[in-house]
Amino acid sequence: MKMDLILRQRLEQKLKLAPQIIQSIEILQLPALDLQDLITRELEENPVLEIEQPREPEEEYAPEPPSDAQLERKREQPDYEVVNELEESLLEDNFYTRRPRRADDDGHGKMEAMKNAESRPISLQDYLFQQLSLLELDPRIREIGEYIIYNINDDGYLQYSLEDILESIDLPVLFTMGEKALRAVQSLDPPGIGARDLKECLLLQLAENGHAASFEHELIENHLKDIELNRFPKIAKETGRSIDEVKECIRMISALNPRPGGLYAGASAPVVNPDVVVTCVDGEYEVRLEDDYLPRIYVNPSYHALLKEQKNNPRICEIVRKKLDSARWLIDAIEQRRTTLFKIAKKVIEIQRDFFDKGITHLKPLKMQEVAEAIGVHNSTVSRAISNKYAQTPRGIFPLKFFFTGGTTAEDGTVESRMSVKQRVKDIIDNEDKSNPLSDDEIAERLKEMGFNVARRTITKYRCTMRIPSSRRRKEY
Numbered sequence: 001m002k003m004d005l006i007l008r009q010r011l012e013q014k015l016k017l018a019p020q021i022i023q024s025i026e027i028l029q030l031p032a033l034d035l036q037d038l039i040t041r042e043l044e045e046n047p048v049l050e051i052e053q054p055r056e057p058e059e060e061y062a063p064e065p066p067s068d069a070q071l072e073r074k075r076e077q078p079d080y081e082v083v084n085e086l087e088e089s090l091l092e093d094n095f096y097t098r099r100p101r102r103a104d105d106d107g108h109g110k111m112e113a114m115k116n117a118e119s120r121p122i123s124l125q126d127y128l129f130q131q132l133s134l135l136e137l138d139p140r141i142r143e144i145g146e147y148i149i150y151n152i153n154d155d156g157y158l159q160y161s162l163e164d165i166l167e168s169i170d171l172p173v174l175f176t177m178g179e180k181a182l183r184a185v186q187s188l189d190p191p192g193i194g195a196r197d198l199k200e201c202l203l204l205q206l207a208e209n210g211h212a213a214s215f216e217h218e219l220i221e222n223h224l225k226d227i228e229l230n231r232f233p234k235i236a237k238e239t240g241r242s243i244d245e246v247k248e249c250i251r252m253i254s255a256l257n258p259r260p261g262g263l264y265a266g267a268s269a270p271v272v273n274p275d276v277v278v279t280c281v282d283g284e285y286e287v288r289l290e291d292d293y294l295p296r297i298y299v300n301p302s303y304h305a306l307l308k309e310q311k312n313n314p315r316i317c318e319i320v321r322k323k324l325d326s327a328r329w330l331i332d333a334i335e336q337r338r339t340t341l342f343k344i345a346k347k348v349i350e351i352q353r354d355f356f357d358k359g360i361t362h363l364k365p366l367k368m369q370e371v372a373e374a375i376g377v378h379n380s381t382v383s384r385a386i387s388n389k390y391a392q393t394p395r396g397i398f399p400l401k402f403f404f405t406g407g408t409t410a411e412d413g414t415v416e417s418r419m420s421v422k423q424r425v426k427d428i429i430d431n432e433d434k435s436n437p438l439s440d441d442e443i444a445e446r447l448k449e450m451g452f453n454v455a456r457r458t459i460t461k462y463r464c465t466m467r468i469p470s471s472r473r474r475k476e477y
Helices: 019-029 032-045 068-076 079-098 108-116 124-132 139-150 162-167 175-186 198-208 215-228 232-239 243-254 260-264 302-309 314-351 353-358 368-375 379-386 418-430 440-449 456-465
Strands: 049-051 276-281 284-289 297-299 390-393 396-399 407-409 415-417
Touching: 019 314, 019 379, 032 049, 032 297, 032 314, 124 139, 124 175, 124 260, 139 162, 139 175, 162 175, 198 215, 215 232, 215 243, 232 243, 276 314, 284 314, 297 314, 302 314, 314 353, 314 368, 314 379, 368 379, 415 418, 418 440, 418 456, 440 456
Parallel strands: 276 390
Antiparallel strands: 049 297, 276 284, 390 396, 407 415
16 A cells, blocks of 8 residues: 655634633633632742732832943843843842841741641541550550551441451451451440441440440341331331330431541531622612732833833843733733623622522522623623632522522413422422321422422422432321
């Protein structure tokens, strides 16, 4: 087979985004805290950027333009030396301009910040190791216990069977030694740790509380599935106890912890910092952006003068011009983000006025297209602007995406949001007769009486997303 090289011309269209457009898109998606980190990095990397902040008279500083003698020396230097000196001087000027040094600036502030920082929470494994080291155990049993602790997950359960754990140990181990080590681990705090399943976890906690031979023990041992399915009459019939006795014991069992390791799982709840704040003033809702803590940046004008001074040196001009362009793009992108986010938030609050006045049942269906057309931007711009951002409102803190939802058309032609329909489902269930709870079909009939034709499977989906159990499990005896 003969292979030839052939030159061909082809006409095609490609969409290419300029770097400043890409940067603008990325900044638009950032929450305020991430944007703060970005600005901090840019201040460190780009010496042209400065922070707008009031200064004391003795702290004011402005870089002086180079003198004639300095310019003469630079003309006599090789280009690469001039470029290196320029970059170093830019960085040095940037540091001292933005952060004036004080006599007492000896790192004391950093040490205080480190002392006040939140310490790393102790892990479940560390907590168990500390307790195991205090037990009087045979060294071999202690070593096996450490292997067992390594195989306990964040919920406090063994991830693998005891046989598999013992097989993973290099030296041969008798199964009886493994059982002794497991019992030692299961005697540690919190109660129920090291269990192999839910039943063992609950039984360990009962034994710790002194109820090892109680009716609760019998229920967990023989009727755990019936408890899960709310089959109280079946349990009462098989145990010969009254339903009231069964209910009382199940209340005690419900107080046990099915995830004993959860208190030491380590991951703390994320902190939500709202980007938008909505306040009610004299009956009107006002919108403002919560970005006061973001540093206000500007371009140091002394570098424009430096650019003019070095106009005959193209390499130096190129370096300074790139820094200036990068700074302008960043400032423009941040301002565009503020403007776009404010317009979107203001329009959303205007459309969802009834929600803020009357509650979630009055949340209107809203599409991004509607807001995009109202403020004159593309759908994707709205999607990026509301991504990972929250609004603090008189009714609580909500993701901005919460206000964009589909809807269900009522018989009178009005459209209700899905969140509104979900709330109506929840209200119906909250007000039902608990001794005879409503099925999903009956809930659908109730909604139909209100003018909403919602399918039974949709009711089931809504109920599951709200973590509401089925009618069988909601029944109270």
